[in-house]
Amino acid sequence: MLTMVLPLTEAGEEANPLLPHTAEIIFGFVFLVLLAIAFAKVVVPKFEKAYADRTAAIEGGMNEAKQAQAEAKAALEKYNAQLAEARQEAARIREDAREQGAQIMAEMREKAVVEADRIVAHARTQIDAERAQAVASLRSEVGTMATTLAGRIVGESLEDEARQRRTVERFLADLEASESARQAVGTDG
Amino acid sequence: MIAGVPTEFTPPGPESFDTLPIIDGVDWFTKPVLVAALSVVVIVWFFWGASRKAAVVPSKLQFAGELGYNFVRNSIARDAIGSAEYMKYVPYLTGLFFFILLNNVAATVPLIQFPTFSHVGWAYVAAIMSWVIYNAVGIRKHGAWGYFKHQTMPAGVPAWLMPLMIPIEFISNILVRPVSLSLRLFANMFAGHILLLVFVLGGEYMVFEAGSIGLAGVGVVTFLMGIAIAGLELFVQCIQAYIFVVLTAQYIGSAIAEDH
Numbered sequence: 057m058l059t060m061v062l063p064l065t066e067a068g069e070e071a072n073p074l075l076p077h078t079a080e081i082i083f084g085f086v087f088l089v090l091l092a093i094a095f096a097k098v099v100v101p102k103f104e105k106a107y108a109d110r111t112a113a114i115e116g117g118m119n120e121a122k123q124a125q126a127e128a129k130a131a132l133e134k135y136n137a138q139l140a141e142a143r144q145e146a147a148r149i150r151e152d153a154r155e156q157g158a159q160i161m162a163e164m165r166e167k168a169v170v171e172a173d174r175i176v177a178h179a180r181t182q183i184d185a186e187r188a189q190a191v192a193s194l195r196s197e198v199g200t201m202a203t204t205l206a207g208r209i210v211g212e213s214l215e216d217e218a219r220q221r222r223t224v225e226r227f228l229a230d231l232e233a234s235e236s237a238r239q240a241v242g243t244d245g
Numbered sequence: 246m247i248a249g250v251p252t253e254f255t256p257p258g259p260e261s262f263d264t265l266p267i268i269d270g271v272d273w274f275t276k277p278v279l280v281a282a283l284s285v286v287v288i289v290w291f292f293w294g295a296s297r298k299a300a301v302v303p304s305k306l307q308f309a310g311e312l313g314y315n316f317v318r319n320s321i322a323r324d325a326i327g328s329a330e331y332m333k334y335v336p337y338l339t340g341l342f343f344f345i346l347l348n349n350v351a352a353t354v355p356l357i358q359f360p361t362f363s364h365v366g367w368a369y370v371a372a373i374m375s376w377v378i379y380n381a382v383g384i385r386k387h388g389a390w391g392y393f394k395h396q397t398m399p400a401g402v403p404a405w406l407m408p409l410m411i412p413i414e415f416i417s418n419i420l421v422r423p424v425s426l427s428l429r430l431f432a433n434m435f436a437g438h439i440l441l442l443v444f445v446l447g448g449e450y451m452v453f454e455a456g457s458i459g460l461a462g463v464g465v466v467t468f469l470m471g472i473a474i475a476g477l478e479l480f481v482q483c484i485q486a487y488i489f490v491v492l493t494a495q496y497i498g499s500a501i502a503e504d505h
Contacts, residue, residue: 072259073259073262073363073365073431073435074365075365076364076365076366076369076370077273077275077364077366078366079272079273079275079278079366080277080278080364080366080367080370081366081367081369081370083273083278083281083282084281084366084367084369084370084371085370085374087281087282087284087285087344088337088340088341088344088370088371088374090285090289091285091288091289091340091341091343091344092336092337092340092341093336094288094289094292094293094340095292095335095336095337095339095340096336096337098292098293098296099292099293099295099296099310099314099336099339100314100332100335100336100339102296102297102299103296103299103310103311103314104332105299106296106299106300106301106303106307106311109300109301110301113301
């Protein structure tokens with residue numbers, strides 16, 4: 057510290073602190089101009105560019121986020137629409153299935169009815185045929201019997217009246233028996 | 246310097262600020278010139294390093310540089326000049342602020358311990374540059390006559406007061422500003438340094454040369470006071486750099502302001 061406190065002892069003149077040194081004015085000017093140029097040319101542009109980049113990065117990030125949000129919203133809407141469509145589709149398919157089921161059931165019922173009718177008709181024709189057959193066979197049998205009876209009547213006409221009467225009664229009894237047998241066959245058929 | 250042999254105490258005075266050439270024969274190369282040159286080197290080196298690779302995500306150095314740069318850019322330049330035109334003046338204001346700050350704080354840095362601005366020439370040149378700048382931008386904006394009216398005829402003052410107002414405003418806005426600007430900075434640095442010298446040299450004298458135990462005790466206390474005052478001075482040194490640049494920015498702002 058002492059070095060800078062050393063007074064200039066020359067001639068004992070009073071130092072006036074308000075009088076500037078010319079060299080210091082020149083250096084002061086040069087240094088301040090140098091600093092201003094250094095800041096104007098290098099520091100300020102670099103920092104300002106960094107600030108601008110920062111602002112851009114923040115704004116860009118915000119825009120990106122906004123865009124992503126919009127995309128997500130669009131996707132959600134799309135999925136919702138698809139879901140609704142799928143629901144409608146499912147409902148439609150269920151409806152179709154129900155209709156188809158009902159149709160199939162109706163068809164089946166119809167078929168069953170037709171089949172039943174066919175079976176009934178078949179049975180009826182069979183019965184009719186059997187009946188016709190029975191009637192035919194009965195008729196031929198009755199003919200045979202009548203012929204037989206007539207032969208017998210003729211053969212025994214000469215014998216007494218009582219005998220004649222017995223023969224007729226026996227014939228009638230036979231006839232009745234065959235009639236009841238035919239009846240039994242008819243109810244079976 | 247031998248204890249017990251009383252000698253006359255020479256109080257520090259203006260001659261304490263006389264600096265010898267560092268190299269014999271090179272008269273202009275004195276301590277303040279060296280310190281000022283070093284401060285320019287340090288400022289340029291620091292801000293060049295901090296801004297060289299300025300990126301969106303700052304490095305620690307860049308962050309520190311931005312802190313200092315933003316302080317002048319936003320808190321001083323933008324607030325005083327307005328966000329429309331302040332960027333033009335940021336380079337000068339930033340350079341000016343850190344130049345004054347480093348040279349003031351140099352008075353507290355060990356081994357330097359000399360405030361550059363206690364040599365009034367530095368304060369003059371800084372004030373004159375600020376004066377030229379704010380008048381030049383004012384004239385460029387309003388024209389010479391318009392600027393004269395702008396600075397000397399405040400709106401809303403009745404016409405009969407004008408003969409009084411114009412000289413007052415002219416003296417205060419055009420003539421006195423560079424003087425007050427430079428003298429405020431110079432006087433603070435000058436007085437602060439003298440104050441420190443009084444306490445430190447006085448303490449030293451009383452301890453080593455006054456030849457009295459009692460005075461030696463007082464001298465120790467004085468010396469400790471000197472250290473406290475050095476702390477106060479550090480504060481004053483920063484404040485003065487701030488004031489100088491804030492006022493410069495305000496002068497620029499008022500010179501280019503629309504008529505008030």
